[in-house]
Amino acid sequence: MKKQMLDLIVNENKQLNDQYFLLILGADEKLPEMLPGQFVEVRVDNSAETFLRRPISINYVDYQQNELWLLIQIVGEGTRKLSTCKKGDILNLLLPLGNSFTIPENADAKLLLVGGGVGIAPLLYLGSKLKEKGITCDFLLGGRSMENLLQLDDFAAYGNVYTTTEDATYGEKGFVTNHSILTKNKYDLIYSCGPTPMMKAVAAYAQTTNTVCEVSLENTMACGFGACLCCVTDSTEGHVCVCTEGPVFNILKLKW
Amino acid sequence: MVDLKVKLGRMELKNPVMTASGTFGYGTEYQDFIDLSRIGGIVVKGTTLRDRQGNAYPRMAETPSGMLNAVGLQNKGVEYFIKNIYPEIKDFQTEIFVNVSGSTIEDYITTSEMLNDLDKIPGIELNISCPNVKEGGMAFGTSCLSATQVVKAVRKVYKKELMVKLSPNVTDIAEIAMAVEAEGADSISLINTLLGMAINAEKRIPILSTVTGGLSGPAVKPVALRMVWQVAKAVKVPVVGMGGIMNATDAIEFLLAGATAIQIGTANFIDPTVSIKVLEGIEDYLVRHKLNSVNDIIGALNC
Numbered sequence: 001m002k003k004q005m006l007d008l009i010v011n012e013n014k015q016l017n018d019q020y021f022l023l024i025l026g027a028d029e030k031l032p033e034m035l036p037g038q039f040v041e042v043r044v045d046n047s048a049e050t051f052l053r054r055p056i057s058i059n060y061v062d063y064q065q066n067e068l069w070l071l072i073q074i075v076g077e078g079t080r081k082l083s084t085c086k087k088g089d090i091l092n093l094l095l096p097l098g099n100s101f102t103i104p105e106n107a108d109a110k111l112l113l114v115g116g117g118v119g120i121a122p123l124l125y126l127g128s129k130l131k132e133k134g135i136t137c138d139f140l141l142g143g144r145s146m147e148n149l150l151q152l153d154d155f156a157a158y159g160n161v162y163t164t165t166e167d168a169t170y171g172e173k174g175f176v177t178n179h180s181i182l183t184k185n186k187y188d189l190i191y192s193c194g195p196t197p198m199m200k201a202v203a204a205y206a207q208t209t210n211t212v213c214e215v216s217l218e219n220t221m222a223c224g225f226g227a228c229l230c231c232v233t234d235s236t237e238g239h240v241c242v243c244t245e246g247p248v249f250n251i252l253k254l255k256w
Numbered sequence: 257m258v259d260l261k262v263k264l265g266r267m268e269l270k271n272p273v274m275t276a277s278g279t280f281g282y283g284t285e286y287q288d289f290i291d292l293s294r295i296g297g298i299v300v301k302g303t304t305l306r307d308r309q310g311n312a313y314p315r316m317a318e319t320p321s322g323m324l325n326a327v328g329l330q331n332k333g334v335e336y337f338i339k340n341i342y343p344e345i346k347d348f349q350t351e352i353f354v355n356v357s358g359s360t361i362e363d364y365i366t367t368s369e370m371l372n373d374l375d376k377i378p379g380i381e382l383n384i385s386c387p388n389v390k391e392g393g394m395a396f397g398t399s400c401l402s403a404t405q406v407v408k409a410v411r412k413v414y415k416k417e418l419m420v421k422l423s424p425n426v427t428d429i430a431e432i433a434m435a436v437e438a439e440g441a442d443s444i445s446l447i448n449t450l451l452g453m454a455i456n457a458e459k460r461i462p463i464l465s466t467v468t469g470g471l472s473g474p475a476v477k478p479v480a481l482r483m484v485w486q487v488a489k490a491v492k493v494p495v496v497g498m499g500g501i502m503n504a505t506d507a508i509e510f511l512l513a514g515a516t517a518i519q520i521g522t523a524n525f526i527d528p529t530v531s532i533k534v535l536e537g538i539e540d541y542l543v544r545h546k547l548n549s550v551n552d553i554i555g556a557l558n559c
Contacts, residue, residue: 003288005529043526048321051473053526094528222316222323223525227281229301229327230316239309239330 001096003225004032010089011067017147020118021083022059023070025091031068034061035100036126037216037248040070041224042082043092050078053094055224055243057121057193057216060128060154068095069125071150073118097224098247101126101191101214103133111137112187113159114176114202116194117148122216123193124151127158138162138185142176142198145169177201187211203251213251217242258542259549260535262296262516264494265417265442267378269296269351269517272550273507273535276498276521277302277355277381277421278327279472282341283348289528293349294535296517299381299445300345302355303371305363307333311388317454317463322473322500323522324452326466328388329357334367338374346376353419357383361409368414379417382410382441385448387425387470394448397423400435411440419496422446422487424476429483430490437491444487445496445519447480472522474500481513488514488555502530504537511538514555 008025015021041053060069074080085091101122104111111130113123120141130137137159143149146169155161162181163171172179176198182205192202193216206213219242221231226244233242235253240246260271274297280286283298292298310330317324331337337354345352354371358364364382371380384397384406396402407420420436422429424447433444449470454463462468480499488495497515501507502523510518523530542550 005289005527048474050318051321051526052318052323220314220316222318222325222522223285223528225285225528227279227285227528228316228325228525229278229310229330230314230325232310232313232315232330234313239313 001033001035003094003097005092005094007090007092008068010085010087010091012087013083013085015083016150019147020071020073020150023072023082023085023091025068025070025093027066027068031061031063031066032096034058034068034096036103036129037100037122038096038098039224039247040068040093040095041097042070044078044081050081052222053224054078054082055097055218055221058096058125059121060125071118071121094224098243099245101216101248102189103129104135104189107134109135109188110186111135112140112185112190113137114140114190114192114194116142116176116198117144119194119198119216120150121193123191124154124158126191127155131158136160138181140164140176140179140181142194175201177205189214192216200256203256206251214248215251215254215256216247217249218247258539258547259551260539262550262554264496264517265419267351267417271296271535271538272511272517273531273538274299274496274517274519275524275531276519277383279521279524282345283352284344286524286528290532295350295531297351297353298348299353299355299519301331302329302357302383302386303331303334303337303367304329304357304359305334305367307331307336312465314463314465315469317469319452319454319471319473320475322471322475324454324464324469324471325449326388326464326469328466329386334370338370342374342377346374351378352376353379353381353417355381355383355421357386357389359389361406364406365409365413368410372414372416377416379419379442380414381419381421381445382407383421383448385421385423387423387449387451387468388466394423394425397432397448398426400432403432404435404439407436407439407441417442419443419445421448423448424479424483425451430486433487433491437493441493443494443496443516444491445498446487447476447483447499450476450479472500474502476500477506481509484510484515485513485557501534504534504541507534507538508541508553511550511553512555512557514557516554
């Protein structure tokens with residue numbers, strides 16, 4: 001898959017609440033094919049404080065509208081500046097970067113997609129791709145509180161949505177790994193993206209139930225395409241770049 | 257048509273735009289973005305005698321107008337390079353230099369000797385300036401005596417272009433430059449990164465796993481320019497300038513300060529096509545100033 005540097009136009013910046021926003025980006029030319037789990041590197045501006053690009057998961061690609069969705073949480077100066085984007089602004093992106101989640105051949109596969117916080121972002125696109133294959137999956141989405149649960153209606157279009165919040169404002173109380181669905185259902189494959197402690201807990205559940213598990217990491221990186229060697233994670237093959245060998249890893253490769 | 261060719265020691269580059277070691281992988285990482293045959297030269301990732309895993313994550317911190325890195329020369333060793341990487345890159349239509357680093361003088365000698373036999377590698381860049389490894393690296397480049405010893409030893413076994421990359425973390429860089437020139441360096445490249453540090457105040461911890469790391473990006477450019485100017489005045493061999501070059505104007509400043517060629521580093525991360533933009537910008541500058549050759553601006557600073 002050829003990587004490209006493209007100028008995209010902000011078609012819409014939806015402020016979801018005070019922490020999260022959804023950028024809907026359009027292009028003059030047809031967007032290239034992107035796979036679920038891949039990410040983009042967004043150039044914020046040319047200022048001194050936000051010098052490097054920001055790696056952002058692909059939330060969804062609407063090929064009909066020729067639009068790319070980026071679901072972003074404001075965590076620092078770069079994401080704060082991006083949150084102020086206005087319709088018509090131009091953003092420079094590198095894309096598509098990284099590997100992707102494994103799509104099973106078997107349409108009967110029982111799949112669970114577990115996301116926490118802004119880590120739900122790549123799971124929406126994954127769910128849509130699974131649906132195209134005729135696979136209806138289960139989503140298990142968790143957040144600290146109700147305002148951390150996002151895009152629930154969008155997820156519902158592709159599968160069954162189960163939720164948890166730590167403060168019991170929505171869905172079952174607790175962490176995703178406390179949800180009752182995990183004791184009721186047996187899955188063939190679990191995908192997870194979210195905070196590392198959450199993904200490690202999901203990986204532990206997968207290990208005890210002998211389930212194949214893929215997680216998506218988000219180490220800090222400078223380039224996003226394998227040149228700087230800054231985003232490494234430990235693996236069975238030693239230090240590997242999250243941007244090129246990942247961001248999606250089978251938990252066995254991570255020694256989790 | 258302006259003439260962009262420059263003479264670098266015992267070789268000629270089609271233009272003065274090179275890419276810096278550790279920021280350009282093996283060139284293959286950039287093939288989707290640019291035509292590698294257009295750039296003057298590529299310095300591939302720091303290569304050591306044996307496989308190195310590098311330092312623990314986190315290895316990078318964004319800083320004002322720059323970044324700190326503490327990669328620590330992660331690479332699969334020179335044998336792996338020769339067997340697996342060289343065949344993939346040897347036909348790139350640009351000059352490929354291998355950046356060589358080591359923990360001991362013997363490591364430098366053996367690695368350089370092995371690379372000497374590769375037809376399509378016309379030169380090496382001897383890295384005596386990496387700030388991110390415990391032993392060796394920068395330790396060789398911060399005293400005249402050790403810099404002299406390693407260059408002398410490698411010069412005996414390496415018959416092609418020997419470029420020596422200097423550390424800015426010294427009191428008098430011109431003195432080190434003269435010392436390595438005297439031992440037979442064909443060219444001198446500078447600067448490697450400046451030793452720096454970043455702290456997470458909320459957590460009261462250093463951001464890098466190694467606490468300190470190498471600073472690069474526009475933040476270091478004034479220091480790099482000053483050092484290139486000092487070294488270019490002090491030695492006769494060609495100087496390759498680098499440090500925070502983001503655009504053609506930056507590159508031209510280094511050429512005016514006395515650099516025969518330049519290397520682009522950190523900017524590649526932000527814009528993987530920047531090397532081509534710099535090249536085109538230098539051409540435009542020459543046309544605009546009605547000059548026929550890039551050599552007309554090398555060291556042409558009025559001062």
